[in-house]
Amino acid sequence: MHMVVLTKGVPDFREGQVSFDEDGHLERGKTPTVMNPNDRFALEAALQTRVRHGGRVSVMSMGPPGYKEVLQEAMASVYADDLHLVSDREMAAADTWATAITLSAGIETLGEPDVVFAGFKTADGETGHTGPQTNWCLDMPLVTHVISLDIDEDEGVLRAKRLVEGDIEEVETVETSLPAFVVTDPEFVPSYRTAGERLTLKDLRAETQERAEQYEDFLTVRDHADINVDPDYIGLDGSPTIVSSVDPIPKAPAEREATMVNPSDSAAMQDVLEAMQSALGNGGDVAAAGGD
Amino acid sequence: MTEHEHYEALVVGAGPGGAAAAATFANYGIETLVLERGVEAGSKNVSGGLIYAEQSAPYTIDDLFPDFREEASERPITRYRIHNIAGERVESFDLSNLHEHDTEWSDSVLRRKMDSWLEDRVHERTRETGGGLLTGVHVTGLYREDGKIVGVETEELDPITADVIVAADGVNSELARDAGLMDWDEPDEWFQGVKAVADVPSDVIADRFDIGADEGAAHLFSGDLFEGVRGGGFLYTNRDTLSLGTVFHLDSLVAERAEPHELLDSLLTHPLLAQWLGDDYTELEYSAKLVPDSKKVALREPHFGRLLLVGDAAGQMQAQGAIIKGMNHAVTAGALAAEAYAQAKSRNEPEKAGTRYSRKLRDEGVMKKLRPRGYELVRGLAEDDGVTEIVDSVLTSAVGRAGIRALSGQLGRVYNVPMLSAMMPDTRTPYVTLPTVIAEELGTRVREESSVTPPSLEARIGDLTYDTDIGSPHITVLDNSYEASGAAVTACPVSAVDFGGGCYREEVVRTNGSEERVVSLDTQPCVECGTCAVVADTEWEHPRGDKGVEFKWG
Ligand SMILES: Cc1cc2nc3c(=O)[nH]c(=O)nc-3n(C[C@H](O)[C@H](O)[C@H](O)COP(=O)(O)OP(=O)(O)OC[C@H]3O[C@@H](n4cnc5c(N)ncnc54)[C@H](O)[C@@H]3O)c2cc1C
Ligand code: SF4
Numbered sequence: 001m002h003m004v005v006l007t008k009g010v011p012d013f014r015e016g017q018v019s020f021d022e023d024g025h026l027e028r029g030k031t032p033t034v035m036n037p038n039d040r041f042a043l044e045a046a047l048q049t050r051v052r053h054g055g056r057v058s059v060m061s062m063g064p065p066g067y068k069e070v071l072q073e074a075m076a077s078v079y080a081d082d083l084h085l086v087s088d089r090e091m092a093a094a095d096t097w098a099t100a101i102t103l104s105a106g107i108e109t110l111g112e113p114d115v116v117f118a119g120f121k122t123a124d125g126e127t128g129h130t131g132p133q134t135n136w137c138l139d140m141p142l143v144t145h146v147i148s149l150d151i152d153e154d155e156g157v158l159r160a161k162r163l164v165e166g167d168i169e170e171v172e173t174v175e176t177s178l179p180a181f182v183v184t185d186p187e188f189v190p191s192y193r194t195a196g197e198r199l200t201l202k203d204l205r206a207e208t209q210e211r212a213e214q215y216e217d218f219l220t221v222r223d224h225a226d227i228n229v230d231p232d233y234i235g236l237d238g239s240p241t242i243v244s245s246v247d248p249i250p251k252a253p254a255e256r257e258a259t260m261v262n263p264s265d266s267a268a269m270q271d272v273l274e275a276m277q278s279a280l281g282n283g284g285d286v287a288a289a290g291g292d
Numbered sequence: 293m294t295e296h297e298h299y300e301a302l303v304v305g306a307g308p309g310g311a312a313a314a315a316t317f318a319n320y321g322i323e324t325l326v327l328e329r330g331v332e333a334g335s336k337n338v339s340g341g342l343i344y345a346e347q348s349a350p351y352t353i354d355d356l357f358p359d360f361r362e363e364a365s366e367r368p369i370t371r372y373r374i375h376n377i378a379g380e381r382v383e384s385f386d387l388s389n390l391h392e393h394d395t396e397w398s399d400s401v402l403r404r405k406m407d408s409w410l411e412d413r414v415h416e417r418t419r420e421t422g423g424g425l426l427t428g429v430h431v432t433g434l435y436r437e438d439g440k441i442v443g444v445e446t447e448e449l450d451p452i453t454a455d456v457i458v459a460a461d462g463v464n465s466e467l468a469r470d471a472g473l474m475d476w477d478e479p480d481e482w483f484q485g486v487k488a489v490a491d492v493p494s495d496v497i498a499d500r501f502d503i504g505a506d507e508g509a510a511h512l513f514s515g516d517l518f519e520g521v522r523g524g525g526f527l528y529t530n531r532d533t534l535s536l537g538t539v540f541h542l543d544s545l546v547a548e549r550a551e552p553h554e555l556l557d558s559l560l561t562h563p564l565l566a567q568w569l570g571d572d573y574t575e576l577e578y579s580a581k582l583v584p585d586s587k588k589v590a591l592r593e594p595h596f597g598r599l600l601l602v603g604d605a606a607g608q609m610q611a612q613g614a615i616i617k618g619m620n621h622a623v624t625a626g627a628l629a630a631e632a633y634a635q636a637k638s639r640n641e642p643e644k645a646g647t648r649y650s651r652k653l654r655d656e657g658v659m660k661k662l663r664p665r666g667y668e669l670v671r672g673l674a675e676d677d678g679v680t681e682i683v684d685s686v687l688t689s690a691v692g693r694a695g696i697r698a699l700s701g702q703l704g705r706v707y708n709v710p711m712l713s714a715m716m717p718d719t720r721t722p723y724v725t726l727p728t729v730i731a732e733e734l735g736t737r738v739r740e741e742s743s744v745t746p747p748s749l750e751a752r753i754g755d756l757t758y759d760t761d762i763g764s765p766h767i768t769v770l771d772n773s774y775e776a777s778g779a780a781v782t783a784c785p786v787s788a789v790d791f792g793g794g795c796y797r798e799e800v801v802r803t804n805g806s807e808e809r810v811v812s813l814d815t816q817p818c819v820e821c822g823t824c825a826v827v828a829d830t831e832w833e834h835p836r837g838d839k840g841v842e843f844k845w846g
Contacts, residue, residue, distance in 0.1 A: 193450045194297045195325050199424040202415075 001055030001153070003046040004113040005078065006103060006134065008061055009033040009070040010122055035070045035077075038119035041184040043078035045149060046117045048190040050079075051200045053153055058110055060084040062091060062102050071219060076212040079204035083215060084110065088223040090231045095241035096129035102234050103130070104137035105227040115151075115158065116140065116181045135181035143174055144183040148191065151178070163187065296435075299325040299423050301633065302444060302454035304431045304467060306333035307403075308343070308353065308619045309603025310460030311410040312626030314425070315356045318417040320634040325454070326414060326425040327446065331759075331838040333427065334407030336820065337462070337846045338487055338581040340526055340535060341403065342369055342510060344620040345396040350656045351627035352396065352620065357413055364409035365399035366530035367508030371501075374614055374707060375564060376727035377515030381735035382564050387512065389708035390615060400508050400528045400535065401619075402489070403846030428838035431461065433470040434599065441471070441597045448837050456633045456645055457599045460626055463582045464822040465605035466833065471596045474589070474607065476825040476832070479543035480718070483523065483583040483611065484823055486552045486785050487537035488560070488746075489845040491574040494532040500568050501529055511568075512614045515727040517558050521550045522723040524614055525559040527568065533576065533845070534568070536560060539583060539616065541718065545783050546827050552580065552785040557746045566740035573744040577845045578752035580785035582822040583618065584609045586662035587671075587718070594653070595646025600629040610662050613713030613722075621658060628652040666715030674717035684725045696733045703730065750793050753786055753817045761839035765815040767824065768831040774798065774809035777828035784824055786817045793817065796824065 011031040012018060019030040046057050059074045061067050064087060071083040086106040094102065107116060116138065118131030135142045145163040152159070156178050163185055164170040192198050211218060224231055232238060261268045301317045303310045306328035317324040330336040343365065345352035354360045361368075372391035376383045391398065415425035428448065435443040435451040443453035444467070459467035463482075468474035494505070501509045513525035523540030538556050545552065560569065584590075589607030594600065602608070603622030610617040632649035636642050653659045673679060686692045696703070706712065716722045747755070769777055780796040781787055787794030797812050811828070819841050825832035834840070 193448075195299070195327070195424075195426055195429075195449055195452055196297060198426050198429075198449070199419070202424065202426070203419075 001049060001053045001115070001151075002111065002113045003049055003055065003057045004107055004110060004116045005039070005042050005046045005057065005059045005074070005080070006061070006116065006118040006131070007039040007043070007059055007070065007074050008036050008122055009063055009067045010036045033066055033070060035073045036119060036122045038121055038186055039074070040077065040119070041186055041188040042117040042119040042182075043074060044190045045146065045182060045184045045188055046115070047078045047201075047204075048192070049115060049149070049151060051192065051197050051204070053151060055114075056081045058082050058084060058113070060086065060103065060106055060110070062086040062094070062099055062106065065221070068216070068219065072212055072215040075215050075218070076208060079208040081218070083219040085219060085221045086223075086227060087221055088234075090224050091235045093236040093239065094234060095239035096127050096133055097240055098234050098236075098238035099130055100133035100137055101238060102224075102227070102229060103134045105229045106222065107134070107138060109222065109227050112179065114179050116179075118181070118183050120145065120183055120185055131181070131183040138181065140179050140181045141176040142181045142183070143176060145185040146182050147171065147185050147187045148189065149182065158182070296443065296451050296453045297449075298453045299323050300454065301325070301423070301456050301458070301630070302327070302452060303458045303460055304444060305459070305461035305605070306411055306414065306425060306427075307337055307407060307460060307462055307603065307622065308410070309605070309622030309626040310458065311407070311414050312351065312353070312356055312623040313458045313460055313602060313630045314414045314418050316351075316627040316630035317634070318421050320630070321421060322630075322634060323422040324418040325423040325452065326418060327429045327431055327444070328411070328425065328427045329430040329834055329837050331428055331842060332404070332408045333411035333425075334404040334846055335842045336840075337403040337407055338485065338579040338843065339401070339403055339619060339846070340485070340487070340528060340537060340539075340616055341401050341619060342398050342528060342616075343401050343406075344398045344617055346394050346620060347396050348394050348657055349620060349624045351624050353623045356623070356627060357410065361397070361399055364406045365401045367400050368506060369398045369400060369510045369528070370507040371503065371509040373510070374512040374514070376730040376735065377513060377517050377562065377564065378728045378731035378735060379516065380563055380738050381731045382738055383731045383735035385704035385707050387614070387708060390613070390710060390713060391510070393708075393710045400510075400530050402530055402533070402535070404844055407846070430834055430837040431467065432833070433466060441599050446837070455598065455642055458626065458629050459599060459601045459605045460603050460622070461605050463584055463604040463609075464820070464825065464832070464834065465601070467599065468601055468605045471599055473591055473594070473596060473601065474605075476822070479546050479826050480541065481585055481588045482542040482826055483539050483585060484542050484545055484552060484580065484783070484785070484821065485537060485539045485583045486556050486578075486580045487535060488556060488578050489576045490534045490536060490569065491576050492532065492534050496570070497529050497532065497534070500570065503529065513559060513562070513564070514614065514723055515731050516724065517562055518555050518724075519548055519550050519558075520720070520724055521545055521548050521555060522718070522720055524723065527565070539611075541585075542582070542783070542823065542826060546779045549779075549782045551782050551788050553578070553749050553752070553788065560746045561742045561744050563738040563740050563742045565744070566742045569742070569744050571743040573746070575747050575752070575755075577843060578747075578756070579843055579846065580819050580821040580823075582826070583616070585718075586610045586621075587664070587667050590659070590662040592659070592663075593646070593650050594625075595649055597646070600633070600646055600649050602626045602629050608658070608662055612661075612710065613707075613716050615713065617661075621662065624656070624658055625653065628656065628658075661714070664714040666711060667717075670715050670717050675719055680719045680721055683721050687721065687725050687729050693729060693733050696729055700734050703734075749786065749788055749791060753793060756817075756819070757842040757844065758816065759839050759842065760816050761835050764836070765813070766833045766835040766840070767813060767815050767818065769811065769813050769828065770831055771829035772810045772812065774811060777811045777824075777830070778809065780824040780828040781811060783827045785821055786819055796828070
């Protein structure tokens with residue numbers, strides 16, 4: 001079984017890591033790049049498949065050379081066998097369409113994988129397009145919002161439970177032939193119910209520890225010529241998307257102006273009540289709730 | 293019948309007993325799976341702890357794990373003393389002879405370090421057999437087919453079957469209970485051990501204990517400093533920490549309604565300890581665990597079908613007077629159990645592994661140590677309350693005191709006679725009365741003053757690491773009346789009367805004009821010692837795999 005997982009670096013949006021300038025623009029230089037959080041589920045799905053069926057996991061990303069560390073992180077977490085970075089100045093400023101063309105060309109250079117995994121949405125773009133668009137280029141059966149999966153190698157089929165319309169309440173089971181393209185949902189939970197699977201996992205972890213330290217030995221960097229795509233179809237030139245405007249991110253609530261009120265100070269509490277009433281535009285309910 | 297995942301041998305628990313069993317199976321090339329509930333082996337375990345390698349034992353830990361002493365233990369114990377205490381008077385005896393009797397070596401250990409070291413080796417060796425060791429898997433019980441034990445059930449994995457199952461799951465063994473071989477009913481069958489690890493740099497240890505880098509000291513304490521509760525205290529030197537603790541008979545702890553953490557504090561703040569603890573006492577960890585009393589609970593036939601029990605799970609924990617030997621017996625028993633299976637199998641009668649194993653325990657002299665005949669003989673007489681009264685009143689009378697004074701030169705020698713220690717009756721006399729009279733009659737006053745301020749119970753709990761399984765408590769109180777479960781309020785090492793932050797609390801509920809004393813339970817601060825399984829009416833299980841408390845030292 002050969003699995004390919006697509007991943008990407010995104011700014012680390014966690015508190016204390018991310019940094020914005022005065023206008024609320026992200027300061028890329030000051031914000032560390034990390035693996036897109038949702039990609040973890042794609043990696044876990046690939047790992048589960050590998051633990052159960054054996055084979056090889058390749059992780060691929062398109063982006064600047066700085067993404068190497070993201071690939072290293074992916075290697076450490078999924079125990080990947082080989083890493084692939086598609087990186088080229090020509091590819092800069094690509095929209096999801098140009099990215100999809102690039103990635104699909106990249107995947108084709110790896111041969112014919114049995115399953116391609118992608119995460120749902122990136123933390124920076126939030127489009128959720130890249131996976132399905134890449135698959136459109138590859139022309140495989142596509143299953144999205146996958147929360148659990150099982151492969152029957154003998155029959156060459158993949159069975160998955162997926163959220164219908166991304167709704168947690170509605171789950172359906174689908175079956176498709178292999179090769180297939182799987183987009184994992186953040187609800188994806190890997191399952192290892194046998195000791196044998198957990199022991200295999202432990203072996204992989206031990207094996208990968210060394211590998212992840214020398215990850216560059218397992219990394220192949222390719223430019224557009226290596227993956228055989230026309231520069232007109234990639235990067236900014238290949239991107240039909242036009243971003244018309246960008247709204248600044250509103251300040252987090254904690255940073256809004258606030259006044260401390262001592263709840264035992266009844267005069268101050270009266271002010272609070274009044275402020276709430278005026279904010280709501282009708283006093284009835286609030287006054288009743290604050291009765292005594 | 294459904295196909296289940298199968299291993300030839302299955303070992304539950306990766307303490308010294310489980311590690312020894314697994315290593316021995318692996319030596320015989322037997323495919324072995326080891327399941328341990330902690331995040332890492334040792335993260336659930338507590339011992340004093342001095343591990344012994346007995347000359348008479350067929351297997352010792354360094355037989356099975358050659359680099360054990362260099363890599364996993366702390367210090368060889370080269371100095372051993374017992375202190376009889378009455379108020380500030382102390383009479384000390386050298387216990388080296390008892391300590392060295394039948395001893396090849398004895399090292400202090402910290403369980404997180406020791407067990408995690410063993411874990412790596414056991415995994416490596418069992419992996420070669422096609423099995424391996426998994427942590428974070430909590431075995432919940434036995435798996436049976438047609439009424440026969442064929443494997444185990446766990447929370448994390450589907451049922452697993454095996455040709456032989458070794459229960460090395462410690463003092464609170466859920467497998468022993470499931471098999472109907474052990475119950476947790478009688479407090480007098482158990483001790484409760486409570487422990488603190490203190491931070492002391494190795495050069496300070498060298499200075500305060502007057503020992504070199506490869507030497508270690510052990511001190512035991514008994515007398516009137518524990519509110520009359522039967523038991524004693526210990527202090528062992530590690531490389532750059534000290535292990536301090538107490539071990540008490542659980543029935544006595546309950547009868548006196550004593551608070552375990554306060555008894556520990558009585559030890560820590562006794563002026564005698566000032567010379568070793570100095571004025572900068574820093575506690576790294578507070579922990580507790582039940583300890584079986586082999587004299588009463590060691591199973592004579594520790595097996596049932598394919599299930600073989602070793603170590604604490606089989607009650608194989610010997611209190612040889614003040615010296616506590618549990619880890620060494622767990623190692624011996626673990627290895628003998630695996631060996632018994634391997635031999636039975638080679639004779640094509642694997643079903644006889646259990647009887648073979650218990651025969652080995654007898655033939656190798658292990659059973660004799662665990663259940664000494666001398667004790668059986670004196671027990672009937674000496675443990676009679678009336679007799680204890682008489683002996684104690686004679687001892688404390690002018691006549692008894694004169695006798696102690698007359699014996700003064702020989703008392704130290706008497707304390708060192710192994711046979712006497714082995715048959716010491718389980719009464720107030722040897723634990724409290726005798727040491728107190730000795731100290732009163734022969735002791736000298738300690739000149740130092742203690743400046744140790746032990747942390748509060750709240751701070752101790754606050755310093756522990758927990759991964760709480762919110763919403764699924766592992767202990768349920770079946771009868772919450774004070775009569776049935778009230779003893780846990782004091783006996784639980786992380787609960788106390790009038791302390792709201794512990795596990796057990798006493799409450800008064802008023803219904804229809806009448807008042808009722810009840811207990812409530814919050815398992816969040818639980819250190820999984822097992823005490824309330826015995827002293828309260830509970831349904832007691834361990835938390836799910838790797839949930840609950842995580843000891844960093846042990
Ligand atoms: C305060 C104190 C002081 C002591 N001092 C000494 C001393 O100085 N010398 C000495 O020799 N002994 C001492 N002992 C006793 C000694 O610690 C025990 O006898 C010894 O640890 C028993 O070893 P074992 O392998 O049987 O069990 P443990 O060491 O208890 O190991 C059992 C293992 O099984 C695991 N486990 C339990 N249940 C499950 C389950 N359901 N599923 C999966 N895994 C499970 C546990 O996490 C643990 O790792 C002391 C004990 C205490 C509490
Ligand atoms: S709740 Fe029970 S098992 Fe937990 S620490 Fe208290 S007495 Fe021990």
